[in-house]
Every structure is written in structure tokens, then in C-alpha cells.
Amino acid sequence: MIKLVLIRHGESIWNYENIFTGWTDVDLSAHGITEAKQAGSILKKEGYVFDIAFTSVLKRAIKTLWYILDEMDLTWIPVQKTWRLNERHYGALQGLNKAEVAKKYGEEQVFLWRRSYDTPPPPLTLTDNRYPGNDVRYRSLSKEEIPFTESLRDTIFRFLPYWDDAIAPAIREKKRVIVVAHGNSLRALVKYLDDIPDDKIAELSIPTGIPLVYELDEGLKPTSKYYLRGD
Numbered sequence: 001m002i003k004l005v006l007i008r009h010g011e012s013i014w015n016y017e018n019i020f021t022g023w024t025d026v027d028l029s030a031h032g033i034t035e036a037k038q039a040g041s042i043l044k045k046e047g048y049v050f051d052i053a054f055t056s057v058l059k060r061a062i063k064t065l066w067y068i069l070d071e072m073d074l075t076w077i078p079v080q081k082t083w084r085l086n087e088r089h090y091g092a093l094q095g096l097n098k099a100e101v102a103k104k105y106g107e108e109q110v111f112l113w114r115r116s117y118d119t120p121p122p123p124l125t126l127t128d129n130r131y132p133g134n135d136v137r138y139r140s141l142s143k144e145e146i147p148f149t150e151s152l153r154d155t156i157f158r159f160l161p162y163w164d165d166a167i168a169p170a171i172r173e174k175k176r177v178i179v180v181a182h183g184n185s186l187r188a189l190v191k192y193l194d195d196i197p198d199d200k201i202a203e204l205s206i207p208t209g210i211p212l213v214y215e216l217d218e219g220l221k222p223t224s225k226y227y228l229r230g231d
């Protein structure tokens with residue numbers, strides 16, 4: 001049986017402070033580090049081993065993966081980092097407090113920005129210092145690939161080529177895979193794997209630091225899924 005483990009990074013400093021994050025490269029909070037270590041020790045205790053890991057180019061995911069692999073004595077395995085697993089770009093909301101934005105625009109609008117399929121947050125402008133085009137880590141991206149904002153739909157469209165070209169082939173080669181990513185890049189993957197309709201995806205949220213195990217058939221279709229909470 002094929003098992004695929006997905007995990008959202010541990011709590012970040014901006015998760016803790018309730019600030020829209022997106023592509024901002026915010027570090028883990030102390031609690032997030034604890035969550036990551038706990039995830040690693042649960043995976044180890046349950047007998048999981050990985051041959052390859054995939055993560056984003058954002059440190060909250062990368063460091064979560066480090067702590068997990070360290071707990072599992074697997075720091076030697078190959079790690080592939082890709083912008084395609086980054087959090088959804090939160091546009092002009094990045095850096096703003098979620099409660100304050102809700103006060104200004106209303107809960108309903110903020111819920112649409114946060115959880116709907118195809119309502120992107122307001123975009124950045126080209127001269128905004130939050131625009132990722134000036135960040136060296138994205139220098140290999142074309143202008144069209146660098147987002148000013150993203151809906152979940154946009155996130156799915158930039159992530160799926162990576163699933164098809166890198167993650168799914170690794171699974172087919174019988175490699176045991178862990179993916180450490182973000183709330184919305186994982187919602188994109190879960191929507192795809194579970195074939196969740198566009199109008200149902202708003203109901204799905206993914207918690208920080210808890211391994212989500214997918215059991216897949218040979219065609220990589222899910223047969224079962226569960227969280228490993230260690231209780």
C-alpha cells in the first residue's frame with residue numbers, strides 16, 4: 001500500500017500574531033518548533049520512513065521539515081524545494097492583521113478571501129516592496145509566474161504541474177514521500193486528491209504541525225486518509 005504524508009508547517013510567528021502571511025518568509029514560533037518536533041517523533045514512533053521530501057522555499061516549511069527529519073534521524077534524505085509549494089500569495093493583505101481587516105471589510109469578504117475557490121485578495125502593485133519579483137529566490141520564474149495575488153484556483157494551477165512532474169513520479173518509483181507545505185498549498189493538493197467540488201472547498205482547513213496520511217491505490221487515488229495525532 002502506498003502512503004503519502006502531508007504536513008502543514010508548525011505555527012509561525014505571524015500565525016500566532018494573526019497576520020496574513022502568504023509569501024512573506026516568516027519564521028516558526030517557539031510553539032511551532034515544538035509542533036514540528038512532535039510531528040517527527042510521532043512519525044518515528046509509528047514506524048514511518050521517508051526516501052524523499054518536498055517542501056516550499058519558505059523557512060517555516062523548510063525548518064518544520066528539518067525538525068521532523070532530525071527527530072526521525074533522516075536528515076540525510078534528498079529534499080526538493082520549490083516555489084510551487086509556497087503558501088497562496090495573499091496580495092495586498094500580506095502583513096495586515098486578520099481581525100483588523102475583518103473590521104474594515106467585514107467577516108464575509110474576509111472569509112471569501114481566505115477560503116473561497118476563486119476570490120483573490122486585492123493585488124500588490126509592481127512597485128510594492130512585497131512584490132516577489134525582486135526576491136532573488138524567484139529569479140528563475142517568468143514574469144507571468146510571479147504573482148501579485150492568488151486565489152486558491154491560481155494556487156492549484158501553479159502547484160499541479162509540480163505534482164505531475166516531481167511528486168507523483170517519485171511515488172510511482174516507490175519512494176516514500178513527505179510533503180511539508182502550507183495551509184492553502186495543501187488545500188490545493190487535498191482538493192485535487194479528494195476531488196472536492198469548487199463550492200465545497202471553503203469548508204476545508206488544515207491544522208499546523210499534524211501529519212496527514214493518505215493511503216493511495218496504484219493509480220494514486222486515495223483509499224483512506226487520517227491525521228496522526230499521537231494520542
Ligand SMILES: O=C(O)[C@@H](CO)OP(=O)(O)O
Pocket residue numbers: 015019020021022023087090114183184
Ligand atoms: O496567512 C496566511 O498565509 C494563511 C495561512 O496562515 O492564512 P489563512 O488561514 O487565511 O489561509
